[in-house]
Amino acid sequence: MLRLAWARSSSKNSRVDPARLLSIVLLGGDNKSHSPEQSRDISGLTPPPASDKSPSLLSPRTSQYCFSMTSRASLSMASGSEGQGSPPSTPQRPPNRLGQERSPYLLQHAHNPVDWYPWGQEAFDKARSEDKPIFLSVGYSTCHWCHVMERESFEDEEIGKTLSDNFVCIKVDREERPDVDKVYMTFVQATSGGGGWPMSVWLTPDLRPFIGGTYFPPKDSGRRPGLKTVLTRIMEQWQDNREALESSGERVIEALKKGTSIAANPGETPPPAHDVANRCFVQLAHSYEEEYGGFRDAPKFPSPVNLMFLMSFWSVNRSSTEGSEALQMTLHTLRMMALGGIHDHVAQGFHRYSTDSSWHVPHFEKMLYDQAQLAVAYISAYQVCACVCLCGSHIVSGEQVFADVARDILLYVSRDLSDKSGGFYSAEDADSLPAAGGSEKREGAFCVWMGSEVRELLPVVVEGATGGATEADIFMHHYGVKEQGNVDMEQDPHGELQGQNVLIVRYSVELTAARFGLSVAKVSELLASARAKMAEVRKSRPAPHLDTKMLASWNGLMLSGFARVGAVLDDKALLERAVQAAGFLKEHLWDAERQIMLRSCYRGDEMEVEQGVSPIAGFLDDYAYVICGLLDLYEATLQPEWLRWGEELQDRQDLLFWDAEGGGYYCSDPTDPTVLLRLKQDQDGAEPSANSVSALNLLRLSHYTGRKDWSQRSQQLLAAFSDRLTRVPIALPEMVRGLMANHYTLKQVTQTVRSTQTHTHTNSKVA
Numbered sequence: 001m002l003r004l005a006w007a008r009s010s011s012k013n014s015r016v017d018p019a020r021l022l023s024i025v026l027l028g029g030d031n032k033s034h035s036p037e038q039s040r041d042i043s044g045l046t047p048p049p050a051s052d053k054s055p056s057l058l059s060p061r062t063s064q065y066c067f068s069m070t071s072r073a074s075l076s077m078a079s080g081s082e083g084q085g086s087p088p089s090t091p092q093r094p095p096n097r098l099g100q101e102r103s104p105y106l107l108q109h110a111h112n113p114v115d116w117y118p119w120g121q122e123a124f125d126k127a128r129s130e131d132k133p134i135f136l137s138v139g140y141s142t143c144h145w146c147h148v149m150e151r152e153s154f155e156d157e158e159i160g161k162t163l164s165d166n167f168v169c170i171k172v173d174r175e176e177r178p179d180v181d182k183v184y185m186t187f188v189q190a191t192s193g194g195g196g197w198p199m200s201v202w203l204t205p206d207l208r209p210f211i212g213g214t215y216f217p218p219k220d221s222g223r224r225p226g227l228k229t230v231l232t233r234i235m236e237q238w239q240d241n242r243e244a245l246e247s248s249g250e251r252v253i254e255a256l257k258k259g260t261s262i263a264a265n266p267g268e269t270p271p272p273a274h275d276v277a278n279r280c281f282v283q284l285a286h287s288y289e290e291e292y293g294g295f296r297d298a299p300k301f302p303s304p305v306n307l308m309f310l311m312s313f314w315s316v317n318r319s320s321t322e323g324s325e326a327l328q329m330t331l332h333t334l335r336m337m338a339l340g341g342i343h344d345h346v347a348q349g350f351h352r353y354s355t356d357s358s359w360h361v362p363h364f365e366k367m368l369y370d371q372a373q374l375a376v377a378y379i380s381a382y383q384v385c386a387c388v389c390l391c392g393s394h395i396v397s398g399e400q401v402f403a404d405v406a407r408d409i410l411l412y413v414s415r416d417l418s419d420k421s422g423g424f425y426s427a428e429d430a431d432s433l434p435a436a437g438g439s440e441k442r443e444g445a446f447c448v449w450m451g452s453e454v455r456e457l458l459p460v461v462v463e464g465a466t467g468g469a470t471e472a473d474i475f476m477h478h479y480g481v482k483e484q485g486n487v488d489m490e491q492d493p494h495g496e497l498q499g500q501n502v503l504i505v506r507y508s509v510e511l512t513a514a515r516f517g518l519s520v521a522k523v524s525e526l527l528a529s530a531r532a533k534m535a536e537v538r539k540s541r542p543a544p545h546l547d548t549k550m551l552a553s554w555n556g557l558m559l560s561g562f563a564r565v566g567a568v569l570d571d572k573a574l575l576e577r578a579v580q581a582a583g584f585l586k587e588h589l590w591d592a593e594r595q596i597m598l599r600s601c602y603r604g605d606e607m608e609v610e611q612g613v614s615p616i617a618g619f620l621d622d623y624a625y626v627i628c629g630l631l632d633l634y635e636a637t638l639q640p641e642w643l644r645w646g647e648e649l650q651d652r653q654d655l656l657f658w659d660a661e662g663g664g665y666y667c668s669d670p671t672d673p674t675v676l677l678r679l680k681q682d683q684d685g686a687e688p689s690a691n692s693v694s695a696l697n698l699l700r701l702s703h704y705t706g707r708k709d710w711s712q713r714s715q716q717l718l719a720a721f722s723d724r725l726t727r728v729p730i731a732l733p734e735m736v737r738g739l740m741a742n743h744y745t746l747k748q749v750t751q752t753v754r755s756t757q758t759h760t761h762t763n764s765k766v767a
Contacts, residue, residue, distance in 0.1 A: 098171060102602040102612045104547045105141040105173040109150060113160030116171045119180055120614065124674070127168040127205035133238050134203040135167040136184060140175050141547045142365045142429040145215045146198045147441075152218045153227050159218060162228070166235050167202075174199075175426060175551060176600055178619055179668035183677045188212040190256055202234055207674060210249030253676055262680045263662025263720055270718035271726045273736075273743030280729035280736045281313050281326055287730070292340075292358045293333030299363075300354045302337060304373035305684040305692075309733035311384055312740055327384065334381050338405045341502035344447065345479065346534045349412030350374055352430075360504050361491040364444045365430040368417055369687050371409050372557035378406040379565045406565045410574060413558065419550060421609045422584030423601070424558045429545035443492075446544050448500035449534070451476065451483040457537065458530055466517040474516055474523065475530045480506040548603035552589040552622035555581060557687070559629030567636035578633050582642060585626055589618070595652055597622045620667050623653040624690040627697045634704075643704060650701055650710070653694070658713075663720035665691055682724050688734040691717060695738030714742060 092111045099110040101118055109116055117123035127134050137154075139146035153159050163169050174181035174197065181199070187209045189195045201212040211234065219226035225233075237245060284306055287295045294300045310326040317323030337343060340359025342351050350370055351362035385399030417425045431441035458471035465474065480486050480503070487497040507515070513523040559581045566574030588609050589598045597618030604610040630646035633639075657665040659680070667690065670678045681689040695714050702711035718725070718739050721732065729736050 100613055102549075102610055103141075103173040103176050103600075104545075104549055104602075105139060105146070105175075106171055108141060108147075109154060109171050112150065112154040113157050113164075114154050114169050115164035116169050119170055119172050119177055119674075123168055123170050124205070124207065130168070131205060132166065132168050133210075133234065134205065134207070135163055135169045136172065136180075136201045136203055136209075137170070137198055138172045138174050138181050138184065138201070139198040140173055140427075141545065141549075142367075142427045143197050144431060144443075145196075147431070149198050149215050153216070156218060159227060159231070162231050166231070168205075173549075175547075175549065176616060178621070179672070179675050182667060182679055182681070183675055184209055184212065186256055186260065186677060186679070187252060188214070190259075191252060204246055204249065207676060208246070208249050208253055210245040256677055260677060260679055261662075262664060262682055262724070263659065264664075264716065264722065268719045268722060270715055270739055270742065271722050273739045276725050276729050276736055277313055277316075277740055278322070279726075280309060280733055281322060283728070283730035284310065284733070285325065285329070288329050289357060293329070293336040294357070294359070297357045298355060300357055300359060301686070302342070302350065302353070302370060302374055302377075304370075304377040305688050305734045307333060307377045308380065309737055311380055312737045314384065316740065316744055327388075331381060331385070334378060334402060334405075338378075338401060339505040341504045343405075344412070345503045345505070346447075346531050346538060347412065347416070348408045349416070350409065355491050356488075358504075361487055361497070361502050363430055364447050366412075366417075366428045367686075368413070368424055368426050368551075368554045369557050371413050371417070372554065372561040373687075375406050375409040375413075375561035376564050378402045378409070379568050382406065383568055403569060407569070410562060410565055410577075413561075414577060419548070419584075419603055419609070420607065421588065422580035423550040423588065423609070424555050424581065425603070426547040426549045426551055426554060428547070432544040433542035435541040443494070443496040444500070444502070445496075446538065446541050448487075448497060448502055449481065450485070450499055451481055451501065453537075454481055454501075454534075457533055462516070462518070462526065464518060464522075466515070469516050471526055471530055474512065474518075474526060477515060478505065478507055478509075478512045478523075478527060479503040550584075550588075550601050550603070550609075552585060552597050552599060552618055553625045553687075555585055555589070556622070556625030556627070556629040559585070559626070560632045563629065563632040563636040567632075575636055578636065579639075582630060582633055582645075585629075586645065589622075591615075596656075597626065597649070597652075617669070619690075620653070620657045620665050621687070621690040621693075623649055623657070624665075624693040624697060627653070627701075628693050631697065631700050631704075646697075647701060647705060650697065654713070659720070663716040665694055665717070680720070682721060683731050684734040689732065691721065692732055692734035692738060695735055696741060699738065699741055711742075714738065718742065 093113060095110040096112065096114065096116050098106045098112075098116045098118065101107060101110070106116075106118060117126070123134070126132075137149075139149075172180050184201045185195045185199060188199060188201065191212060196214045198215055199212070200214065200216060201209050203209050213230075216227040216230055217224065218228060220229055284295065289295065289297060289300075292300075295303055295306055307330045310330040314323045314327040314330070317326070337350070337359050340354065342354045342359045342362040343349075344351065344366075349366050352365045352367055352370060353363055355361050355363065379402065382399055382402035385402065413424060416428065419425060431443060432446040433439075434442055434445045454476055455470070455472040458475055460471050461468055462471055462474060475481065479501075481501045485497070485499040486501045486504075492498065509520055509523050509527070513520045516523070518526075559578055562574050562578035562581060565571070566578055588601050590596075591598055598611070599616035599618050599622055600612070602610045602612065627646045627649050630642045630649070634643040634646065653665070656669060657667075659666060659670070664680045667679045667681050668675055680691060682691075683689060684692055695717050698710040698714035698717070702708065702714070718735070721735060724732060725735065725739065
């Protein structure tokens with residue numbers, strides 16, 4: 001949508017297109033001898049062919065996914081490193097002003113020879129008073145290519161001096177400031193057709209972008225300019241051709257303001273739920289990959305929002321072929337993910353995404369928001385399977401596995417991503433130092449295994465096993481471990497996983513038992529014991545970086561995970577953990593005096609919870625996700641305090657973010673003059689759009705409180721997104737669920753779900 005909007009505007013209004021604009025910067029003039037293709041090739045905006053370790057620019061459709069990074073996950077919270085992405089090769093310099101910040105990402109850059117500023121008025125004032133362009137660098141602490149650009153460029157004395165002398169340099173953690181990230185990523189995507197992190201954007205002193213890209217190498221490579229060249233050309237053009245830079249950048253921003261506008265027409269109502277849901281199902285079915293599940297070939301993401309929609313679609317189409325197909329797509333995808341290498345079979349939890357179509361070789365970082373949404377998806381699948389079996393419409397086997405995986409995820413989060421205050425940390429990195437030694441971090445070093453390691457760890461001959469098989473023989477057969485390693489070269493272009501194995505379940509326990517002439521119970525016990533031994537070995541390996549930033553939004557998602565799983569499984573410990581998380585949010589991320597949510601807080605040096613120097617006010621997703629978590633907790637515990645706080649937060653959200661003219665919520669404070677675009681996120685990606693979540697929150701609150709204005713507001717929100725829902729509902733599957741809930745009407749009923757001998761009471765709803 002953004003590219004089309006820009007194309008329409010540029011064809012009518014622009015005299016300098018984005019590719020030509022960057023050509024002006026790099027070539028020193030509007031040199032018409034260079035074709036647009038040649039200009040793109042030298043621009044630095046188009047990366048080399050994507051691989052596991054190359055920065056890949058993204059289309060707007062996949063803007064939530066960062067292919068540009070490869071990070072690693074940690075087993076132990078206590079041992080997770082909070083240091084820089086790579087070990088420093090020289091003694092640390094005195095800290096720059098980022099040393100006063102609390103963001104782990106900003107602290108990773110605190111010893112660069114760059115005069116970095118955090119995003120704020122001090123930097124803006126300096127740019128205006130000195131009339132210098134701004135260099136804005138955006139990333140996050142578990143981003144592989146952010147680490148690379150820091151090591152190659154930001155630790156370089158010459159580049160650091162060039163940046164500091166000629167630009168006002170601002171470093172932003174995209175997870176702290178999603179508003180800033182969204183505005184400038186929208187610019188980069190619109191002018192280049194893609195985006196990713198690290199994001200590099202040059203701005204005028206009044207914060208208007210004129211050039212943007214992602215990762216730049218330090219020196220020229222072929223026809224790709226290095227950062228040194230880019231900086232030199234921008235400096236020249238800032239002096240000699242400034243008007244062209246500013247005017248073209250201004251036209252892009254004006255085009256984006258029009259192209260990103262989302263509003264309902266006067267009197268418009270939401271589109272027909274039945275038609276939109278059917279179209280969403282058809283679009284998802286078209287992209288479904290039948291052999292291994294999921295919705296593309298590779299790279300393959302979990303996409304919980306798609307799975308939740310398909311289960312809702314089944315719930316209102318149970319007797320139809322389409323409904324059965326939707327359920328099959330969901331359950332097959334969840335099963336294959338649970339068997340795959342994207343699932344950590346030793347230390348639990350899920351890695352970010354798979355580099356192949358079979359869910360085998362992942363990028364190894366673990367994100368809190370993935371754990372939260374997948375826990376809900378797996379427990380929902382368990383409920384659906386139990387419902388199918390109880391209703392007798394048809395038989396679904398293996399339902400217990402979905403509950404087991406949900407528990408598995410929460411075990412990982414409780415152990416490795418939990419703060420003693422009740423909050424949850426953001427992520428574990430993908431890269432770590434090899435156990436065998438070395439100064440360079442490697443992809444997956446913490447998580448992978450050599451065949452010889454497994455044999456040394458599991459040497460015991462198993463009594464009664466066919467052919468005198470050892471524990472290692474059985475384990476290696478079951479998890480696809482090979483002496484030469486099981487990672488294809490295509491999935492390891494940099495040779496970091498050579499000779500290594502990523503565990504993936506190749507056979508069922510029943511087939512493995514039959515292969516070695518053992519009972520199923522014996523093999524299950526053997527495999528569990530082997531995994532426990534391997535977990536102990538992993539504790540002794542150098543741990544990956546742990547991002548101990550605690551975000552209100554992601555903590556809200558995780559609150560839902562513990563509340564939903566605890567309610568379905570009638571697990572008091574999980575529900576107590578959910579209550580603790582809600583208490584943490586209220587104590588540390590709710591400013592009662594100003595009546596606002598705060599975006600983030602941090603783990604201090606003494607393991608205490610700290611705030612930043614300038615606490616960041618919460619954004620739309622902080623309110624929407626926390627409200628959803630509170631409603632889930634209320635349903636699970638029936639404690640009215642959580643419903644009351646949810647009502648209070650919804651009132652504040654309405655006051656701060658609601659668009660009274662066009663309907664829907666802005667992603668950030670629409671009155672903030674430093675945020676150039678007033679955006680309403682129109683895509684459910686790695687995280688659901690906060691507008692999608694709000695559509696359901698409003699409806700649920702209306703039913704609980706009897707407030708009709710919230711039900712009406714939900715309708716107005718859906719009407720604002722009517723065009724997007726009608727044309728490409730696959731972009732907003734979570735919002736389609738909200739549309740379906742509005743149409744089919746929520747009904748509060750008590751449903752009994754059997755889990756062995758446990759009876760669980762939940763609220764059944766379409767959404």
